[in-house]
Amino acid sequence: MSDSVCIISHNNSEPSPLVEVEFQITDKRFKIYFKSDGNTFLFGNTEAFLACALLPSMKMGGGQILTKGEVSHKFLSSLSTIQDIYSTWQPSFKRAEIIAIPTRPNTPSSQKRVGAFFTGGVDSFYTFLKHHDEITDLIFAHGLDIKLKDTVLREKVSKKIHEIASEFGKNVIEIETNALELFDYYVNWGKLGHGAALAAIGHLLSSSFHRIYIPSSYTYSHLFPWGSHPILDPLWSSETLEFIHDGCEATRVEKVALLSKYDIALQSLRVCWTNPDSVYNCGKCEKCIRTMINLKINNALSRCTTFTEELDIKQVRKIVANTEGTRAFIQENLDALEKSNDDEKLRKALIYVLNKPEMPHLKQFRRKIKKHIKEIWKRIF
Ligand SMILES: [Zn+2]
Structure with a gap:
C-alpha cells in the first residue's frame, strides 16, 4: 500500500453560487473553485470532490483519500469499477482507498x-x-x-x-x-x-x-x-x-447532418481548439478542417456562418493523423465521401493523410518539446 494521502478540505455546508475546496495530495495543495452565474446554487458535495481527487490520487500511487460528509452509496460502490477502468487504461495508476465516509440513504430524486x-x-x-x-x-x-x-x-x-x-x-x-x-x-x-x-x-x-x-x-x-x-x-x-x-451511434458526419437542418446551429457552431486571438473558429486547425469537411459532405458549409474561410485542399493534406481519434475522424469523412462518390480531390487528400508516414524522429522531437513545455509551465505556476 502506498503512503500517499489526499486530504479534501472544504466548508460548503449550504448551497451557494461559489464552492471552494482544497486538495492536499502528498505535499502539494490545490485551491479549486466552482462559481455559477449567480442564479444557480451549487451543492458542494463529497461526490463532486471525490471525482476531482480520484485520478490525482491514483497517479500518486493510490494510498488513501480522506474526506468528510455523506456520499451516495451507489456512487461509492461504482468508484471501485471506475478505478478498475482507469488502472486498465493506465497500468502505472494504483487504486486508492476512500476512508471513513458514511453513506447517504437511498432516496429517489424529486428533481425534474x-x-x-x-x-x-x-x-x-x-x-x-x-x-x-x-x-x-x-x-x-x-x-x-x-x-x-x-x-x-x-x-x-x-x-x-x-x-x-x-x-x-x-x-x-x-x-x-x-x-x-x-x-x-x-x-x-x-x-x-x-x-x-x-x-x-x-x-x-x-x-x-x-x-x-x-x-x-x-x-x-x-x-x-x-x-x-x-x-x-x-x-x-x-x-x-x-x-x-x-451519441455514440452517430459519426461526426451524421451528427452534422442533424445540426445542418437548424439555421441557429449553423450560425453558432464552434469547434476550434486553438482559438488564436480569441477567434471563434480559426478555419485552419485540424478540428476546424475536419468539421468543414463534415459540413461540405452535408452541403452545409456555405450556410455555416462561423467558418469564414474556404476549405483548402492544401490544408487538408497538412493534417497529421497521429492519434487514434484523429484517424477515426478522417476515416469517417473518407467513408462518407466514398459513399457519395463526390469530390475526388478531397477524397484523395484524405487517403493521403491516412497513408502518409510520420517521421519517427519528428514524433520523438514533438514528445520531447511537449514534455519540456509542461515542465516549464509547472515551474512558473
Ligand atoms: Zn481551429
Whole structure:
C-alpha cells in the first residue's frame, strides 16, 4: 500500500453560487473553485470532490483519500469499477482507498430538470437537438476547453449559447472553474481527466437535476481510453443524479447532418481548439478542417456562418493523423465521401493523410518539446 494521502478540505455546508475546496495530495495543495452565474446554487458535495481527487490520487500511487460528509452509496460502490477502468487504461495508476465516509440513504430524486453539457460543438449540438424535448438546461463550463483568462472568447460563446437556448426556450447555466489546474498537473486532460471534471460539475448541480447528458466524442466502432466514455460516464451517477453518455451511434458526419437542418446551429457552431486571438473558429486547425469537411459532405458549409474561410485542399493534406481519434475522424469523412462518390480531390487528400508516414524522429522531437513545455509551465505556476 502506498503512503500517499489526499486530504479534501472544504466548508460548503449550504448551497451557494461559489464552492471552494482544497486538495492536499502528498505535499502539494490545490485551491479549486466552482462559481455559477449567480442564479444557480451549487451543492458542494463529497461526490463532486471525490471525482476531482480520484485520478490525482491514483497517479500518486493510490494510498488513501480522506474526506468528510455523506456520499451516495451507489456512487461509492461504482468508484471501485471506475478505478478498475482507469488502472486498465493506465497500468502505472494504483487504486486508492476512500476512508471513513458514511453513506447517504437511498432516496429517489424529486428533481425534474434535465441538463446537457454544451460547448456549441458538433457533439453537444447533436445531443441537444436529439433530446431537446426533454432537456431543460444547457450547461456551459468556462475554464475547461476555453482558457480561464480568455474572457473575450468566453463572452462570444456565452452570447451564442444564450441565443440557442432562447430559440428553444431553455435555460443556460454557466459554471466557471479552475479545476483544470488540478487535472492538468496529474493527468492527460483528453485521455483521462475531462469526464471526471464533468462528473464533478454535474454533482455540484445535483440539487437541481435528475439527469445530465454528456455528449460522446467517438462512435461505438471507435472506442479507446478516453476521459469521457460510454462505460465510464454512467458510473459517476448517484441514486439521485443519472449521467448519460450520449451519441455514440452517430459519426461526426451524421451528427452534422442533424445540426445542418437548424439555421441557429449553423450560425453558432464552434469547434476550434486553438482559438488564436480569441477567434471563434480559426478555419485552419485540424478540428476546424475536419468539421468543414463534415459540413461540405452535408452541403452545409456555405450556410455555416462561423467558418469564414474556404476549405483548402492544401490544408487538408497538412493534417497529421497521429492519434487514434484523429484517424477515426478522417476515416469517417473518407467513408462518407466514398459513399457519395463526390469530390475526388478531397477524397484523395484524405487517403493521403491516412497513408502518409510520420517521421519517427519528428514524433520523438514533438514528445520531447511537449514534455519540456509542461515542465516549464509547472515551474512558473
Ligand atoms: Zn481551429
